[in-house]
Amino acid sequence: MKFKKYLTAILAAFGLISCAHVKAYQKSRINDSEMSLSNRHVEKNELNAESYREGSSGANGGKTGGGCGCN
């Protein structure tokens, strides 16, 4: 199944990336606000519109279903 191939490839990529020891004073780039692993505040309504117009949602910090008058 294609999904299993994609998932295996992504997990293998994560496994091959060895995590370096990063001290607090070395995190200047990591701590940049645009390096955040979450959606921007300004994207909020755009994400809502996508969940209303598309059949899938979730895994992005946004809605997964319910809480609205939509499917």
Added chain:
Amino acid sequence: MYLMMAHAFSQAPSPDSAGYKPKKLKLDEVNFVTSYYDQTADKSAVMGGDPGPKGIANVTDFASGLDLTFIGFDHKQRKNTLAMGLGIDYHTAASQAYVDSNGTAKDDGTRIYPTLSWTRENDQKGTSFGLGAYYSAEHGYYHSFGLNGSVSKKNKTNGEFSLKIVGFFDKINMIYPSEFYPVDSVKSAPVTDSIVYRTSASGHTTAYIYRNGQQVGETKSHKQETPTKPRNTFTASLSFSQIINQRMQGSVEMDLVYQTGYLGLPFHRVFYNTGKDTIENLPSQRFKIPIGFRLNYFLGDNIILRSYYRFYADSWGLVSNTFNLEVPVKITPFVSISPFYRLYMQSAARYFAPYKEHSEEEQYFTSNYALASFTSNLLGAGIRLAPPKGILMNGLSVLELRYSHYMQTTDLNANIISLNLTFR
């Protein structure tokens, strides 16, 4: 999966040697987001995917939200965060007018949704715990109540596990298209005369009786409570994030979603291949599994690569893949421009068929194009200003402006422009 991803040396926790006093909750940040959305489309679900003029699905939406964040520290040096939010949307939807078969129903609406959450973080233990509540209502159509709880734990190798449990408890007002309402005391009229039904958003139907083109009477249905049906959604969200090196960090998030109850919408028509219309009928259960991956990389001194991929599958047979890439470019340390692109590909739910392609023998059926097979593209750009001394007004720390254009192969096109103001 954890063994593969976490290769690192343990870090010694930093000792806390400073004297400490608790701090009361104080307003830390105010976020205001406002957006304008404008859509052109056809084949509306209200008209069963009709590709003709009655299937118009143009939408405008003006959405604004205000979030206040209060932060304080208790006597055990635990950080307490109280967040309050209020959102309000006003929309117009051309298809909503066709809840009346004559296209004269109310075509606009307002939604209000307050939120409240509290989180306690313990930096010494690297743990956090949170609770939240949510309410949403659109007059005449639905109201919803939500609760959530979350926990997280940081490990010694710059990784963090999180678990969030969410429940939404919706009540859908069963407002049917006008032709499906029985109206009392309306007698059958001669062939040359007609009866026009008009249904209000409250589900109150009036039959206007015409004779020789002139209105001669009207009959209203008995005022009664619009019945409601429940829809409940339960989600468990698991996530893991990891700093990989000084320039790269990534995360994986998986949701397990279970929905039960009335999962269609009562004003979504379906036209059979015989021409007869009915209301969409969908199963009363739905399981969803989306899995998302993020990888952010700081390239050189001025460019950041923000990438995202999501795989989604559910028990209705719908499968999708989402790819997203955003590239913030720092013009100065405090100004960045971010072009972005998103590709979305979806296969149809097994209960979907276009206008007049369902047969009357089917048990479940819908012509809502949100459940059809299609591809969409989203592209646009944003600008972010965050100078250290603020912008213009006192306290305005960040200003973001973002524009995007959205296109579906179902002939839906939309533009959205958003503004975010952050005050600290």
